[in-house]
Amino acid sequence: MDELLADFVAETREMLEQSGTELVAWEADPSDTARIDTIFRFVHTVKGNCGFFDFPLLEKLSHAAEDALAECRAGRREADPALVTAVLAIIDRIGELADMIEAGEDLVEDQNDIALIAALETDAAIEVQSDVSPVEPVSDEQDDAAPTAAKRNTVQRSIRLPVDLLDEVMKGVSDMVLARNDLARRLREAGEQPTIDGPFERLSAILADVRTSITRMRMQRLEHLFTSLPRLVRDLSSELGKQVMVDFEGGEVELDREMIEMIRDPLTHIIRNAIDHGVETPAERLKKGKREIGLLRFAARQSGNQISLLISDDGGGIDTERLGQKAVAAGIYSQSEIERMSDAQKHQLIFEPGLSTADEVSAVSGRGVGMDVVRANLERVGGSITVSSKPGEGTSFHLHLPLTLSIIATLTVSSGGQNYAIPRSYIEEIVFGSANSVEFAQAGARRLITFRGRRVPCLSLADVLGTEDNERCEWETKTLVLVRLASDDVFALAVDRVHDHEDVVVKPIAPAIMQTKLYAGTTLLDDGTPMMLIDLPSIAQMRGLVGEMRSKPALAEEQSRKKSKDGVPLMLFRGLDGRRRAVRLELVKRIDTVSCEAFDIDGERAQAVIDGRILPLAGLEHGTLPEGRCRLLRLSDGDSELVYTVSEVLDAAEMTEELVVSANDASIEGVTLVEGKPVPLVDGHTLFFKHSAPKRIDHPLKCRIPQDSDWARTILEPLVEAAGYRIAHEDDDDADLAIEIAGNAAPHGPAKETIRLRPDPEDAGDGSIYRYDRESLLAELKRVRTGRAA
Amino acid sequence: MNDLLLMCTIAGRDAAIPALRVQTVLEIDDITPIPGTPDFICGLTPLRSQALTVVDCALALGFDEPCSSPDRRAAVVEVDGHLYALMVDSAQDVSEARSDLVAIPGGLGDGWQRAGLGMVETETGPVVLVDIEKIIAGPPALAA
Structure with missing residues (x-):
């Protein structure tokens, strides 16, 4: 309701502003009927709105003014200066009341309002003639209103802006972002310059904030x-x-x-x-x-x-x-x-x-x-x-x-040495033409592919765009993007390479380019080069892939497939040794491609840095990492994640055959047949058992250690923390454990249990632990922790 | 009629573009070609955060040879909210028209007749004033 009210106030104000000039003109020439019409419309609208909102006072005022003006319009009454003054006074009052409504004050009818209405009467001419009465009370009122006016200023204020202006500002900010990217590239090339890099970082951050605010301006x-x-x-x-x-x-x-x-x-x-x-x-x-x-x-x-x-x-x-x-x-x-x-x-x-x-x-x-x-x-x-x-x-x-109309999630692909964007919403799947699950066939002039038991028509983007002839196209080297249109029509689009996901700001293109019916718009990349957005529905339409080409039998086939083979979905891949393996698809969270620099391998321990997180790395036992970039399966058991290196991701498949459990290899669940060939299925349980990091403890126990000992701070503290404890502060009222070191002052404050350490290896017979006896100490820490946690 | 004209050369002939409609003259660095478009559309080039459609004026007039320009100068104009870069052989100065637009008896000849508004006198002699809209529509075969 508040929103409607705000709209009402804004609308009233806007009309007040517009009628301002009309009012002045009317005052100069009261007989001008065109002006009367405009002012009549204003009071009429206010009256209508007031009735809706239940503001009787406002309604009364506007109604009175409307009546008087209607008389004038009908020619029953002359618009004389007295009437003009009276109407003007009422319109001023409406403006005031609108302010009060915005400030959330109650509208109380007072003497002035009655006087204002009375001034409209034809026989009120005498009263108005004094010329003081309608003016005086208003000025009085303004004095009264002074403190409230100050209060009004605290109300959240809003203005109306044309969308064009917002777009212009948005465009300006986009320009700035491009200029910043350009500058960033040059700075990178010039090497590190701390005096410039700092302020530049700040500039970037501010720019990002401004961009967000402007985007928010368009939001409702x-x-x-x-x-x-x-x-x-x-x-x-x-x-x-x-x-x-x-x-x-x-x-x-x-x-x-x-x-x-x-x-x-x-x-x-x-x-x-x-x-x-x-x-x-x-x-x-x-x-x-x-x-x-x-x-x-x-x-x-x-x-x-x-x-x-x-x-x-x-x-x-x-x-x-x-x-x-x-x-x-x-x-x-x-x-x-x-x-x-x-x-x-x-x-x-x-x-x-x-x-x-x-x-x-x-x-x-x-x-x-x-x-x-x-x-x-x-x-x-x-x-x-x-x-x-x-x-x-x-x-x-x-x-x-x-969220917005103009930003579209896209997939960037390249064809004929140039990049294009495809709206992601249409993309169902991406497959490599070389994958053995894809078969190419030709029916007449139409290229078809068979994938997952479906035969779908296949187009080459290069052919569609006219940059390469279908005859010379090497289908096996292409990447196929499976496109599902709104109408449920599916076709495959062959491109040279699939690059990345990108959210792009789409800009309209010139009619001459629109005429090609190949593109839906254009976008500028971060470095300022334009990239065309491919219009998939239109291309499908032109190639006759919509409607009549619908493969209804395919639908039925898919359906029966689902019924007969309700297998466990698997992901097939080739390990580092080149052997085909499978992992349960549910475990796979995503597929990453990273460069070797992201790995940190040191003896038994292998980790990879993905998206700023360190994850355990598995799959190394099958061979050595390739040079350059490496594909990783990111697996998750729900709590923890790890990455599994593979040399190639093959395909998704369903496990429909029996799983033959292998007794002497714990690393696999067993071996199953996929397309008639044996494939070992990686055992997720073993994998996570071996590689997953211990889960972080949500509520670590508090442990006090001696504050005055360097040894305690530098050597003991990390060990205790690694065992799942938090070091208690002196201000902490309680602690679960305290560690005392013989020869040092005992930790300050109470604790539920105490472990005593001694500096000498010899057993002192007092239940203390030698401070470098790591195993005993950890065992003790574990005992306390599990005892507590239980 | 003292209109300002952007003096340029298109297909080896002196021509003029109404200067009031020209936002800027730029030297085009990179053009991103757009496959599938008619020849007279060279592609897109970025100008700040906007993408300009680059039109080769010579091809748009129906000549066989594209603009030959060492520095690839283009006049930026806006038509129906879209920005175009009209690529010319060379773009010189802005100068004043010394005469009204006049039609030449017998016409201006191929291409020019269709996309030319007429002839105007300038300091450097008579030039053809081109119609921006017609240029953007492209040669007749495509415009039809």
């Missing part, structure tokens, strides 16, 4: 969108004879203003559908044992540079049977295809164009145009939508939206 709280929804829901539900309650969560999530406008319509559509088809009538609900009031929930959450928005109702859920029948009736799928579909797949049918489960077309929804348009709109702005539903319990729509 989702609340803004949410405030308009209860009304919509109320209107729709009363129209349909249903009762629906709305619940919001995450209104504080911020989203690009333009994005909010873009999702307004899709959201409205989903709400319509939910109320019309989802939520049952109160009687039905009671029969089903639900509360008679339906619930529509909106929950927004930010995760990374995405916003996820969940819209769920507690209605009847999607009728998959009916949806299936409709799909068959509409000729989109055959009966047998529908039968093979899982429920989840059937739910997705609501995104098919021309489908509606409503038998009757109501005024609200059911015309069969809807969810397909909703999906198309969301995907146009880089978002996605999924649906899940449980019969009798409700339906949820899950929307994923990028």
Whole structure:
């Protein structure tokens, strides 16, 4: 509500400013009807808004002014200077009241207001003639208002700015970032210069902050969108004879203003559908044992540079049977295809164009145009939508939206010696053309690949762009990017190399370049060179890969595959010795490629630095590390992580055959057959047992050590800390353990247990431990710790 | 008509671009080619944080030979919110038009006739004033 109020105040102020010049002009020539019209519109709008907000005083004032002006417009009354003065006084008062509303003060009607209204009366001319009465009280009032005015200044102030200006500032900052990158490169080339590097670092940090703030300027709280929804829901539900309650969560999530406008319509559509088809009538609900009031929930959450928005109702859920029948009736799928579909797949049918489960077309929804348009709109702005539903319990729509319109997550690829960006949202998988799971085939002029039992058409980016002929293309050397379009059409795009993930700011391109239908925009890399963003849907369209090429049998095949082989997913790789091995896919968190410098190998101990963390390194027993760059599988058991060096990552596969357990090799779970060849499966348990670092203890025990002993501080302290203790401070009231050293002052303060150390190796018979008897000391520390922790 | 003109050479002939529309003249370092575009579009070049579409004026007029310019000078203009760098053989000074725009009886000849607004007199003699929009639309075969 506050937001609406702020809007009202801002709007009133804006109109006040605009009408300011009109007022002056009107004063000069009271008979000017065009001016009267403008001022009339202003007071009329204020009156309308006041009624909505319940500000009777404001309404009364504006209503009085409106009446007087209406008389003038109708020609029943002459606009004389007296009337002008009276109207001006009222408009001033409206401005004051708007300030008070903003400051959150109560609007109290006083004598002045009555006088102001009275001054508008035709026969009030005498009263006004004195020329003092309307002016005097106002000045009086201003004196009174002085202290409150000071208070008003503390209110958070906001201004309205044209988006163009923001864009300009944003552009300026982007320029600065590019200039900084350029400077950074030159500084790097020039070598280390502490006097320059310091301030430069600071500049970079400030620039990053400014950039964030500017991005935030474009952001608006989702609340803004949410405030308009209860009304919509109320209107729709009363129209349909249903009762629906709305619940919001995450209104504080911020989203690009333009994005909010873009999702307004899709959201409205989903709400319509939910109320019309989802939520049952109160009687039905009671029969089903639900509360008679339906619930529509909106929950927004930010995760990374995405916003996820969940819209769920507690209605009847999607009728998959009916949806299936409709799909068959509409000729989109055959009966047998529908039968093979899982429920989840059937739910997705609501995104098919021309489908509606409503038998009757109501005024609200059911015309069969809807969810397909909703999906198309969301995907146009880089978002996605999924649906899940449980019969009798409700339906949820899950929307994923990028934070801004102009920043797109992309994958950079190269073709013909040049880099291009591909929107990441379309990319399903990346495979090497040389991988043996990929087979190339030719059907007519069309190149096809077979991958995971699917035959998908394959395009070469170089051919699409016209830089290289298909004839001369060496498919095996290419990297294939599997692209899944919004329409579920899949094709493979062959590129020379895949480089990196990058979030890019997309800029529009000139019409002459747009005409090629190959590019969706351009972006500037950090070093300032432009890179084209490939328009995949358009390319697919041009190559006839959309719609009719849809491989429906492939869908069915995939489905049956899933049913028959419900194997454990594995990741196949080649170890350093060149042998094929496998690891459970669930263990693999990601695949990294690092240079040899990231390794630190010293005898038994091997570690690698990945993303600023030191992780244990495994897989070295199979051979020596290659020169240069090395591929690593990052494995995780949920708590700790380690990296496993491989010479090559092969493919994902499913373990469908029996696992033959090997008794005398603990490093493998066993051997299984993948594509008819034996593959040893790395044992995750052994691996993590051998390599994982002990888990950090969350609540270390406190240990006191003598403060006056150098030996205690430099030698004992690290040992105690490594054993999972924290060194107690003198101010700490209690400690779990104290270590005393014979000959030194005992540690200050109480402790629950004490270990005594002696400087001589000879047993003194007092239960003390020789201070270099590492094993006994660790054993003792462990005993205390486990005893305590238990 | 004392309009300011950017004097330049396109396809070996003296020509002029309305100077008021020219934001700056720059020497292009790197051009990122865009495969699949018509020949007269050379590619993109960065100017601060913007990407300019580089147009070869000679090719855009329908000549066979591209601009031959040692320092690759280009005039930066904005059309419909997009920035273009019009690459010319050479760009000289800005000078004043000494006459109104006049049509030449019998036309200006190939290419020039389509993309030329007409002829103006300047200090250095008559030049063809080119139509920026027409240049950006490219040679007739493509513009059609």
